[in-house]
Amino acid sequence: MKVLADENTPRQITETLSRILRGKHDIAHVIDLNWRETKDVPLIRKAKRKGYEVLLTADENQLIRADELRALRTAGIHHVRFDQHGKGLSHLACMVATAVAGLPSALEALTKEDEQQYVYLKTIRPGRSLFEMSRNPPNLSRRTR
DSSP: EEEEEOOSSSSHHHHHHHTTTTTOOOOETTTTTTTOOOHHHHHHHHHHHTOOOOOEEGGGGGGGHHHHHHHHHTTTOOOEOOOOOOHHHHHOOOOOOOOHHHHHHHHHHTOOSSSSSEEEEEOOOOOOOOOTTTTTTOOOOOOOO
């Protein structure tokens, strides 16, 4: 499938996905296509004309704004969204991890769909636990669910 990532998608995501999905799917970023600063409605129309089947974005408003939602529905492009809240390296790593873990299986599912789909990639969030070692050390061999 041809996937277009909009400006809300960090390029690190498309760079990583392009390597992982090489030969299976075509991943492009609007910046690499010189489509920077193209508003969403013209971008969706242009993407459809150029044969893109999936829009990858962190823009949650595309499904709220009536003109953008109408453009998406008219184009028939699948909409794949992930969250983009926060800043910094840890947050960027979470976004990349979310897209890398979730997009391949989403694309596999979308290739089997006849109807336009909306996909939300659940955010991978890092967790940590601190244990004071002078007290009872944790049993790290236990699996948690």
